[in-house]
Amino acid sequence: MLHSKYRWSPLPCDEEAASRIAGQLNISPLLASLLVTRGMESPGEAEFFLKGSLADQHDPLLLSGMKEAIPRIRRAVDNGERILIYGDYDADGVSSTTLMIYLMRRLGATYDYYIPHRTKEGYGLHIPVLEHFHKKGFKLIVTVDTGISAVDQVAYANAAGMDVIVTDHHEPPANLPEAYALINPKLPYCTYPFKGLAGVGVAYKLAQALLGEETPEAWTELAALGTIADLMPLTGENRVIVKSGLASMARSAFPGMTALLGTSGWSSGEVTSTAVAFGLAPRINASGRMSHANRAVALLTAESMEEAEAIAEELDVLNKERQMLVEDMVQEALQQLEDQAEAEGVPDVIVVAGEGWNAGVVGIVASKLLERYYRPTIVLGIHPETGECKGSARSIPGFDIYEALTDCADLLDHYGGHPSAAGMSLGRERLEEFGRRLNAFAAGRLGPEHFVPVLPTDLACSLKDVTLQAIEQLQHLAPFGMANACPRLLLRGLKLLECRQMGKDGKHLKLILGQNGKTVEAVAFGKGEIASLLAEEAWVDIVAEAGINEWNGARRPQLMIQDLAVSHLQVFDYRGSRNPALQLEELRGKLGKLPAIDSGMSAVVLNSGSAFFQSLDLKDTPVWVYDKNVGLLPGNDLAQTAGNDAMTTLFVMELPESPEGWTGMISAFAGLERIYMLHSPRAPQERIEPPSREQFKLVYSLIYRGADKGLREEDLLAVLATRTGWSKRMLEMSLGVFEELGFIIRASGMIRLHPSPSKQALETSNRYRELGLLAEIEQMLQYGRVPEITEWMLTHTQGAS
Missing domain, CATH: 3.40.50 (Rossmann fold)
Structure with missing residues (x-):
């Protein structure tokens, strides 16, 4: 038996709606069912999901604050005012800043940009920075991916005579800054139809409002990068923007994008959301985590391929350094948690902090701890001199970490974020109280059910359904990401035909699985250790994503295992x-x-x-x-x-x-x-065999010929061994059967025939039945193949229960 890591939860599917969508759109029932599980209730919704384009976007002027922001920016451009773009250091912030730079260039504006240093300054607007740019004559500030919580900073700018236009997508606080314009679809009074825009998505809508139909389609590449990296839902308007951006990346107008794709392993063909999420985003983020995000902006605004390739290589090196740093911090954090767990158990909300921990990677460490313990997790780096703690939080479904931080706001110097991820800073002396308050808040909101991770499954099917044609149909649902995961197929009762570890240090698992004559290759990344927990020819249940393996011109289905289980002994x-x-x-x-x-x-x-x-x-x-x-x-x-x-x-x-x-x-x-x-294995002289009446008749006849006057047992056993080929142990147990039936008398090492034996069938002897059962057990457990032993044992287990 091997337990699954997740609780598998089938997504509900309205079969009538699926049938209606399949018929009206002329698509396969499989694809229609998957659309319904994604919330498409009508053919119109399904058609938009499959065929929606940039032409279907919402009017950017529907965003509250946009009608005030546009004339102010135009006036600044016309009057030659100096405009400051104030961004953030993550991939969404870098994408947003880059897009605004291209916008300002196209408008002919006088501008500069500023991104704070992640570890030295931290997230958000900073008054010393605003003061600096005020002295340099800047009159207008446009924030991207930040600013919705900057009440004091905007007040300072207002007092200094600078106007601030905030473009952001983070959760708005109760007290909003009094900016010239606030553009954020999540504002409670904003009626914009789609609330899931990334920071770069809001910046892109600002560009659309200013340029209209002249907005370059290539800018969707930047919007796609930030949207995927910031884990925004790939539904609605995000979906059409990201689809356009990914298509454009394959022939990118940005040398930096092409260079970074090359560094991350892409050479040609389609660019997928996976390539962005695991190739581009980590390298962009490494710039802000390990150095300064300005290097990533320089990459995306590079005008020559030579310059872009040099910076891309630089970011690749930073990303490798980041990976090593993360691993070291994870080990230190795990040790903290293990020590804490021994004394008090693992808390509902994990809070760990370390002196000198790089604040630029605490979010990654938090994600890794959450994956291991499945608890809301906060990881903080403590400045060794000032005692300031800067951290990141990652949460689980059902627990709004932003709400939890709001409950502890009096302990925090700063905080912001989403229900599932957030950032904060506080003094070292308040750390213990911070952890206590968070867990007190969680006590009334988290139950045992929250700590069992759930893996939604889209469709239960058999191996024969996983064909090349079916997999190609699934690609119509791409791009995949948040709120639009790659379809997860549930397949039960697959026979394990081959199992081996692969990759560096055997980190990954490769299986060959079979069902009703069909076989498929399956790969489980990061699950190499499970190989030792899978027995020969076990029956496996899996949740997997289906893909196509192309090698030497051949194309064949391949399964990417997300979770697996063995339900039998x-x-x-x-x-x-x-x-x-x-x-x-x-x-x-x-x-x-x-x-x-x-x-x-x-x-x-x-x-x-x-x-x-x-x-x-x-x-x-x-x-x-x-x-x-x-x-x-x-x-x-x-x-x-x-x-x-x-x-x-x-x-x-x-x-x-x-x-x-x-x-x-x-x-x-x-x-x-x-x-x-x-x-x-038992020695030959101890081997027993399943008994038969004919063999026992032979043994008794041999005893009958010589034991009427009595024989020494040792002498008789020697003779019987020669004549029957049985082991000494088998013969001794056979004599025990005859003794129980009253056919012979054993005493003082001698054996003689009973003078008046009763007539009893062999099968009435308990020892005869025991000998048969023991022979079966030993025969199977000594010489049977593992699949035979497993099946035999399962049969006996069911009989015993």
Whole structure:
């Protein structure tokens, strides 16, 4: 058995609506069903989703504040006023700033731009910066991806005679800045039809309002970059903007975009949202995290390919440095959490902080901790001299982290963000109270159900449905991203035909899966460790995304596994190991490090009085011993204390001497998930075989000829072994059958025939039945293949239950 990481939740699908959409749009039922699961209830909505274009965008003047902002910017341009673009240091802010630079150039404006240093200054508008530009004669400030919370800073600008136009998309606070114009679709009084624009999306709408139909389509590349990087929903207006931007990137008008695509591994063909999310965005963000975001702006505004390639290489190096830094910080944070968990348990809201931690990457670290613990997580870097803590938060569905920070606003110097991600700063002396208050706030809002991650699945299907044609149809739903994930297919009952680790350090997993004669290759990135938890020919259930693997001109389906599970007991074969004790320690150590083994206990199973009691270090291991009467008994205090219900993993070091031992073990451990077979093969002189009437008749006839006056048992066994080829153990057990039936008398090492034996059938002997069952058990467990043993064991488990 292998538990899935997520709780799989099928998305509801209105079959009537799907049928109606399929018929009216002339598309496949598969595609229609997936559209319905994405919220398309009518053919019109579905058609817009599939075929929507830039022509279907909303009028930018519907954004509140836009009608005031446009004449003010035009007046500034006409009068030669100096305009300051004030941006942010993440990929959305960089994209927004870049787009505004191109806009100002096209308008012929006198402008400059400013992005604060992530670690030295932090997020948002800063009065010293405004003061600096005021002294330089700037009269108009246009913010991008920032400013909606800048009450004091805008008040300062107003007092200094500077007008501020705020363009932003973050959650508006209760107290808004008194700016010349506030443009944010999330403002409570804004009636703009689409609320999900990124910061760069709002900047793009400002450009549209100023330029109208003359807005360059190539600028959608910048809008697509920021929208994908900032994890905005790829639905509605975002979808048409991103589709246009991705199409344009393949023949980009921006040398910097082409150079960065090349650095991230793209050479030609379609540019996907995945390439942007995992190739472009991290390198753009690395600029602001590890150096200054101005380098990323310089890249995207570069006019020559030579300059662009040089900066792209620079950002690539910064990204590699960022990756190493993140890994070091994650390990330090994990150690903090493990120490805390030992003392108090893992809190509902995780808050960790470290002196000298780079504030530029705390958000990434928070995401990694959230993935591991599935708790709202805040990671803060502490300035060693000032004690200022700057951090980032990442949250889980059902817990609004922005609302939680608002509840703690009196402890914070600054905060802002979304329900799922936010940033904040506070003094070191308030850290402990901050963590306490957050968890007090969460206590009334988070229940056990919130801490189980959910993986929505779009469609249950079989392997025969995963064809090239079907996968090509799924691509009509692209681009994929937030609120429009790549379709997740649920496939159950797949036979594991091949399993191996691949990549550096075996980090990834490659499987060959089969069902009803069809096979497919499946890859699970980052799940290489699971290979040791998948038994030969296990039956696997998976949630996967379907793609096409193109290699040497051949195209074939490929599954990208998001999660997998094995719902049956699994058997792992280590029979005949030269050193079972060493093998046991290696397996226990390996399993103890696997996150997938997150519950239950492991135990060792032996015969009573086994030599393993002396050769194994079992002081920290529950030990169970076979017992003929009850099947299984605790062999040490740990087993007695833990009880059999806690056992999920068994290491079988020896086979039992009686069938009751094995059947009793199977019935005793109801929660058993995996069995590791470490027993050695029995010696030839101990082998037993399934008994038959003919064989027993032969043995009895041999006894009958020579035992009427009595024979020494040792002499008889030697003769019988020569004539039958049976092992000594088999013959001894056979004599026990004859003795039970009253055919022979055994006493003082002698055997003689019973003078008046009763007439009884062999099958009436308990020992005969036990011999048959024990022979079956040993035959299977010593010589059977793992799939045969698994099936046999599952049958017996069901019978025992």
